[in-house]
Amino acid sequence: MLCADYARDVTFTEPAATPLALLLLGQGSDAGSERGVDCPGELPPASDPTLVARAAAAKRELGDRVFVLGHHYQRDEVIQFADVTGDSFKLAREAAARPDAEYIVFCGVHFMAESADILTTANQQVVLPDLAAGCSMADMANYQQVVEAWDALSDAGVADVTVPVTYMNSSAAIKGFTGEHGGTVCTSSNAERALHWAFDHGEKVLFLPDEHLGRNTAVLQMGIPLDECVVFDPHKPGGGLTGQQLRDARMILWRGHCSVHGRFTAENVADVRARIPGVNILVHPECRHEVVLAADLVGSTEFIIKTLDAAEPGSSWAVGTELNLVRRLANAHPDKQIVFLEKTVCYCSTMNRIDLPHLVHSLESLARTVSGERAVNRIMVDETVAANARLALNRMLALPQAPAFAG
Numbered sequence: 397m398l399c400a401d402y403a404r405d406v407t408f409t410e411p412a413a414t415p416l417a418l419l420l421l422g423q424g425s426d427a428g429s430e431r432g433v434d435c436p437g438e439l440p441p442a443s444d445p446t447l448v449a450r451a452a453a454a455k456r457e458l459g460d461r462v463f464v465l466g467h468h469y470q471r472d473e474v475i476q477f478a479d480v481t482g483d484s485f486k487l488a489r490e491a492a493a494r495p496d497a498e499y500i501v502f503c504g505v506h507f508m509a510e511s512a513d514i515l516t517t518a519n520q521q522v523v524l525p526d527l528a529a530g531c532s533m534a535d536m537a538n539y540q541q542v543v544e545a546w547d548a549l550s551d552a553g554v555a556d557v558t559v560p561v562t563y564m565n566s567s568a569a570i571k572g573f574t575g576e577h578g579g580t581v582c583t584s585s586n587a588e589r590a591l592h593w594a595f596d597h598g599e600k601v602l603f604l605p606d607e608h609l610g611r612n613t614a615v616l617q618m619g620i621p622l623d624e625c626v627v628f629d630p631h632k633p634g635g636g637l638t639g640q641q642l643r644d645a646r647m648i649l650w651r652g653h654c655s656v657h658g659r660f661t662a663e664n665v666a667d668v669r670a671r672i673p674g675v676n677i678l679v680h681p682e683c684r685h686e687v688v689l690a691a692d693l694v695g696s697t698e699f700i701i702k703t704l705d706a707a708e709p710g711s712s713w714a715v716g717t718e719l720n721l722v723r724r725l726a727n728a729h730p731d732k733q734i735v736f737l738e739k740t741v742c743y744c745s746t747m748n749r750i751d752l753p754h755l756v757h758s759l760e761s762l763a764r765t766v767s768g769e770r771a772v773n774r775i776m777v778d779e780t781v782a783a784n785a786r787l788a789l790n791r792m793l794a795l796p797q798a799p800a801f802a803g
């Protein structure tokens with residue numbers, strides 16, 4: 397068949413969107429999820445050679461009215477304008493500790509900006525430079541699915557003895573559900589402490605939405621046997637589990653994962669050991685269980701940074717976490733060999749949506765905003781949801797602070 401005939405005979409119809417379909421970039425709008433929304437206004441072109449000067453000038457003009465938070469996985473071009481950098485836990489604390497800043501510009505992803513909005517005062521506005529910067533992991537648990545999962549636990553007779561623990565990487569709605577049902581938020585820095593707290597308040601934990609962090613913490617740090625962990629699949633009736641399986645389990649892990657950390661494999665670890673004699677393997681606990689078992693050290697982003705800061709000159713490291721951070725650490729420590737655990741590039745695509753043009757657009761828009769006016773790209777969480785989410789976040793903030801996941 398000739399191409400012309402083919403074009404005449406075959407017409408392509410865009411499939412109808414499913415509830416969990418990704419939005420095409422720049423098209424459509426879904427402010428209630430992590431899946432991204434339209435970006436208003438004209439962005440400066442990335443080729444504009446004055447972008448750095450424009451960002452600096454707008455930030456200078458805003459002065460103390462603005463505070464810029466930068467997650468470790470952000471691009472260098474953005475991180476240079478952050479007043480503080482950190483992981484999601486540290487940045488949540490920093491946002492809560494800045495009541496005088498009129499605007500918090502969050503260079504990170506949507507769930508982080510939501511948490512900042514929940515923890516800041518009503519007079520402050522939190523801005524996400526690109527509203528399409530969501531998180532695929534957070535998208536793996538939506539509110540209705542979690543309600544249905546809780547119904548399944550009720551049917552099995554275990555909801556009353558189950559404490560929900562949600563990872564910071566979840567929507568405000570899931571944090572709200574967790575707060576309302578007596579649970580807490582956790583991060584990779586304090587997951588063990590959060591689980592100890594939860595088991596002091598119940599017999600079982602429903603851990604959302606990252607099965608790997610839940611399993612790694614439960615098994616490797618708490619000593620819970622692997623066969624007492626079950627995986628609840630929200631796409632299967634009853635989570636794909638029988639009532640007896642739910643009654644027998646101590647850890648009920650939500651089927652969800654990070655699309656960056658979930659890519660590392662035990663083969664990557666074996667490959668790098670073969671390539672670099674004496675290499676130390678350092679990975680994040682969002683990696684799969686078999687990867688964590690094969691590694692030498694596992695810990696949160698902050699733990700990874702501190703470990704490499706303290707490492708001996710001349711030592712070799714292969715690091716399993718987001719590539720922006722690994723490259724920044726390699727550049728900061730030229731006396732140590734620091735390589736990426738995977739051979740192929742592995743940026744977090746949504747973290748990378750926050751680039752210099754978006755930051756310039758946000759800062760310049762804020763500089764033009766009159767006090768009290770609604771800021772462009774403001775993140776606002778519904779107050780009822782926020783009140784419940786605040787319960788869960790404050791339970792987390794009250795946990796002892798020392799980093800837990802190490803070794």
Ligand code: SF4
Binds near residue numbers: 531565654655745
């Ligand atoms: S690195 Fe993973 S968990 Fe973090 S924002 Fe990206 S997809 Fe989400």
